[in-house]
Amino acid sequence: MNTTPIRVAVTGAAGQIGYSLLFRIASGAMFGPNQPVILHLIEIEPALPALNGVVMELDDCAFPLLKGVVPTASLDEGFRGVNWALLVGSVPRKAGMERKDLLGINGKIFIGQGQAIQKNAASDVRILVVGNPCNTNCLIAMNNAPQIPKDRWHAMTRLDENRAKSQLAKKAGVDITAVTNVAVWGNHSSTQYPDFVHAKISGKGVTDVIKDEAWLKGDFISSVQQRGAAIIKARGASSAASAANAVVDSVASIVNPTAPGDWHSVCIHSDGSYGIEKGLITSFPVRSDGKKLEIVQGLAIDPFSQSKIDTTIAELKEEKSLVSDLLPK
Numbered sequence: 193m194n195t196t197p198i199r200v201a202v203t204g205a206a207g208q209i210g211y212s213l214l215f216r217i218a219s220g221a222m223f224g225p226n227q228p229v230i231l232h233l234i235e236i237e238p239a240l241p242a243l244n245g246v247v248m249e250l251d252d253c254a255f256p257l258l259k260g261v262v263p264t265a266s267l268d269e270g271f272r273g274v275n276w277a278l279l280v281g282s283v284p285r286k287a288g289m290e291r292k293d294l295l296g297i298n299g300k301i302f303i304g305q306g307q308a309i310q311k312n313a314a315s316d317v318r319i320l321v322v323g324n325p326c327n328t329n330c331l332i333a334m335n336n337a338p339q340i341p342k343d344r345w346h347a348m349t350r351l352d353e354n355r356a357k358s359q360l361a362k363k364a365g366v367d368i369t370a371v372t373n374v375a376v377w378g379n380h381s382s383t384q385y386p387d388f389v390h391a392k393i394s395g396k397g398v399t400d401v402i403k404d405e406a407w408l409k410g411d412f413i414s415s416v417q418q419r420g421a422a423i424i425k426a427r428g429a430s431s432a433a434s435a436a437n438a439v440v441d442s443v444a445s446i447v448n449p450t451a452p453g454d455w456h457s458v459c460i461h462s463d464g465s466y467g468i469e470k471g472l473i474t475s476f477p478v479r480s481d482g483k484k485l486e487i488v489q490g491l492a493i494d495p496f497s498q499s500k501i502d503t504t505i506a507e508l509k510e511e512k513s514l515v516s517d518l519l520p521k
């Protein structure tokens with residue numbers, strides 16, 4: 193048992209995702225069964241009464257690994273000394289909207305949060321942005337915290353990876369664990385490219401197992417791209433439990449070594465790999481050695497994949513230009 197707890201800040205802690213996420217972190221699902229945690233729960237002032245109810249429920253779980261809870265509306269207090277900052281708090285889209293339509297409402301939240309993380313967090317802080325549009329919100333926070341190394345910033349496409357795996361497993365009639373090497377490229381948006389070309393089923397290329405190329409190039413991609421919207425239509429609210437599960441998966445895959453030969457998807461600061469503009473927060477296939485992430489290099493990108501990647505990167509550039517006034521010069 194480690195004796196020093198990891199301090200984890202969660203913004204929007206009284207929201208839908210928060211309600212699924214906090215209990216998973218406190219139970220040990222994110223950092224393992226021997227790692228104590230202290231939760232810093234950040235909400236806006238009007239949500240503090242609801243947050244108080246969530247804190248009561250956390251108490252009532254008597255989690256052995258939960259060594260403290262700090263509920264607050266103060267960004268300074270909330271981010272003080274934290275090792276991880278999970279930026280969930282922001283407004284979800286409604287039916288008929290694209291995620292980038294939220295930039296005007298949500299973008300500015302990430303200026304103050306980036307600044308407060310830089311001022312208060314532990315020197316080893318790592319950040320995962322979930323609130324949409326998560327890539328560009330992460331770009332805003334990162335650029336407002338220039339002293340934090342760029343490789344600490346992440347935005348979430350693990351939900352898309354998990355969705356893609358589930359679709360491929362169903363189509364091939366195999367267990368979900370047989371599907372590996374699923375890369376999501378680009379933006380967490382309807383332009384993202386879930387890459388079936390490099391994905392594997394039981395170690396074989398997906399195209400050797402699923403012969404229906406029209407499905408792979410058509411319904412597979414669009415169903416992953418549109419899954420968030422389909423859930424909003426069906427539930428009247430955006431995905432929450434599956435999103436929280438993807439947050440747990442994302443962090444666990446960053447802090448633990450990746451299985452040999454496999455990779456996962458997360459959005460990180462582009463270093464120019466695969467010709468993608470430096471500095472954009474872009475989803476790549478990544479591997480971890482338990483300490484550091486690296487972009488998987490050397491994948492051959494065929495013309496079909498390249499055109500999909502070009503489209504999603506063009507959208508990220510467009511989003512960046514829309515928020516230029518939120519990025520310090």
Ligand SMILES: NC(=O)c1ccc[n+]([C@@H]2O[C@H](COP(=O)([O-])OP(=O)(O)OC[C@H]3O[C@@H](n4cnc5c(N)ncnc54)[C@H](O)[C@@H]3O)[C@@H](O)[C@H]2O)c1
Binds near residue numbers: 208285
């Ligand atoms: N990246 C992904 O894969 C993914 C998946 C699902 C949802 N999301 C996004 O996550 C976000 C949260 O979704 P939800 O369903 O939990 O929404 P929700 O409305 O249920 O909860 C959001 C919470 O954030 C709080 N909040 C708002 N502004 C805040 C601020 N400045 N500081 C702290 N807290 C603040 C609200 O009070 C609310 O409690 C949305 O933007 C949604 O689109 C992303």
Ligand SMILES: O=C(O)C[C@H](O)C(=O)O
Binds near residue numbers: 291351419430
């Ligand atoms: O689609 C949304 O707006 C919510 C979330 O980003 C999702 O992918 O489910």
